[in-house]
Amino acid sequence: MEASTTDRDHAAKLRAMTLGALGVVYGDIGTSPLYTLRECLTQGGGFDLSPHIILGVLSLIFWALIITVTVKYVVFVMRADNQGEGGILALTALALRGMRPGHRRTRAVMAIGIIGAALFYGDSLITPAISVLSAVEGLKVVEPVFDEYVIPITVVILVALFVLQNFGTERVGKLFGPVMMLWFLALGTMGVSQIVQYPAVLGAVWPGHAVEMLSTHGWKGFLLLGAVVLAVTGGEALYADMGHFGRKPIRLAWFALVLPALLLCYFGQGALLLREPEAIENPFFHLAPDWAQLPLVLLATAATVIAGQAVITGAYSVTLQAMHLRYLPRMEVRHTSEHEKGQIYMPQINWVLLIGVVALVLTFKTSSNLAAAYGIAVTGTMVATTLLAYKVARGLGRWPLWQAVLAALVFLSVDAAFFLSNIIKVEDGGWFPLVIGALVFLLMAIWRAGREVVRKRLAEDALPMDSLLERLRGGSIQRVPGTAVFLTGNPRGLPPSLLHSMKHYKVLHQRVVLLTVDIDDVPHVPDEQRFELKPYSAGFYRLILHFGFKDEPDIPNALEKKKIPGLPFEPMETTYFVSRETLIRSTHTNGLPKWQEPVFIFLSKLSASPSEYFCIPPNRVVELGMQLEI
Incomplete structure (x- = not known):
């Protein structure tokens, strides 16, 4: 039956x-x-x-x-x-x-x-x-x-x-x-x-x-x-x-x-x-x-x-x-x-x-x-x-x-x-x-x-993780409660948004997550395969989130669903930091061809902000601007 x-x-x-x-x-x-x-x-x-x-x-x-x-x-x-x-x-x-x-x-x-x-x-x-x-x-x-x-x-x-x-x-x-x-x-x-x-x-x-x-x-x-x-x-x-x-x-x-x-x-x-x-x-x-x-x-x-x-x-x-x-x-x-x-x-x-x-x-x-x-x-x-x-x-x-x-x-x-x-x-x-x-x-x-050029420029300016961890061990940087999530396209160095945040606020959160979103060449990524987490010392974590090209890249939802011991993502205690690049014409000879630069800059201005794209609520995000030559 x-x-x-x-x-x-x-x-x-x-x-x-x-x-x-x-x-x-x-x-x-x-x-x-x-x-x-x-x-x-x-x-x-x-x-x-x-x-x-x-x-x-x-x-x-x-x-x-x-x-x-x-x-x-x-x-x-x-x-x-x-x-x-x-x-x-x-x-x-x-x-x-x-x-x-x-x-x-x-x-x-x-x-x-x-x-x-x-x-x-x-x-x-x-x-x-x-x-x-x-x-x-x-x-x-x-x-x-x-x-x-x-x-x-x-x-x-x-x-x-x-x-x-x-x-x-x-x-x-x-x-x-x-x-x-x-x-x-x-x-x-x-x-x-x-x-x-x-x-x-x-x-x-x-x-x-x-x-x-x-x-x-x-x-x-x-x-x-x-x-x-x-x-x-x-x-x-x-x-x-x-x-x-x-x-x-x-x-x-x-x-x-x-x-x-x-x-x-x-x-x-x-x-x-x-x-x-x-x-x-x-x-x-x-x-x-x-x-x-x-x-x-x-x-x-x-x-x-x-x-x-x-x-x-x-x-x-x-x-x-x-x-x-x-x-x-x-x-x-x-x-x-x-x-x-x-x-x-x-x-x-x-x-x-x-x-x-x-x-x-x-x-x-x-x-x-x-x-x-x-x-x-x-x-x-x-x-x-x-x-x-x-x-x-x-x-x-x-x-x-x-x-x-x-x-x-x-x-x-x-x-x-x-x-x-x-x-x-x-x-x-x-x-x-x-x-x-x-x-x-x-x-x-x-x-x-153009995005490949931007990625290379940001990688050139990125500081190595070891130098920051050395300063943290010396106690020269004050820590505050909560979790800070810094979005970065580079899964190795430190993101510009972190360096700018330290420069302006002179403090770091108790837990710092360096987050990279990776869109895989498959339509959907199962929840159990979404996370790659690498813990460092001093409350630092490197996290790679995987999405398929037909998935909605909702970062807060993905983080809050995943219960990571010792790394809570409570909505009221988690702040997201993203960098917003203002692109300017380059003096470099190894960037985009000159006639493509204004087109790429125009497209960048039309691009939605990372916070909108990654479904981050406006009251939980801090955008830090920076100028970048392409």
């Missing part, structure tokens, strides 16, 4: 997680049928809508979904989990494991990961814009008079979406799964209603149609791949959200509902165009009968808002991981749920995304124009994922060389074909994600290099 109850509980949990995965993971790829087939058949002057062409395009879409999403991501890449977590930065951390710091191969792997993450931000801007815009454009099918209202309605929806981020998505998130289930059921139903009227369209599953399409149309066929890739946008989300739902629910949702619904919808649109070529204006909305088109517009808008929400949440998560892995400066993070640790809101990122998304809508005006900008960001991240997955397969997975090379060549040939076919569209809008990606990459690289 107990076993059957456990099985039922497990099955109920799996169903709930699968429904949740539908709402969060598949919003992006689930809304691709709104525009993909239309763009494939109309871009670059368009193709004639003959059966040969339509079957060829459908075959390309079918095999793109099978090879890129099903085989690459669902079967292979999702096996490379970092303690259950996925995503480009989690994969980068895995790939870097065991590599020598500073080595050129290490820098190359790090650069690939940063490029993939940087391009993700371009995707985060384009996805809400193209998804919501393509859904609202359905109003023109219902009634052409709505044409002039498409952009204003789209902007209002997007502004509302970003404004509501402040309230969190916990309550709204419970609706995402059922809405997306209804969406996928609608996709499949509409597709079947058209396929039964032209069942020959199912012949597109034969790969010969795809090969013939590419071989007989030469350059134009190659450019077509730049639109076919729209069918697989969101494939990266399957891997990135693995930590939220787990591998099994995501795979179950894909095979049981999402993939069949997508294929039926694409084939249904193809069947419709084979009978009514004039429906090419918007084949998706023409799938529905006249009476159902307005409800379909409303459902599509809800689905695209969910798709936008998923990408916005992903941007927060990637930013938080980048901050913890020291690729970006500290920013304000608000936790919007008392129950779900991963539900966060980042005001700075939110408003930058809103400005960018609205600017995109007002600049490009139609989803067709935005489609040209979409593919580069997605395919660039896909290429980076394949390269990093190869490194992980060889290093941690212990794959034989021939297996790893064969898998990498198959996936990389498809990814590279998609990427190169999109590069051609730089003038038509592809420049946008490249500019965003280059800017984010530059900021990440400068911040990483």
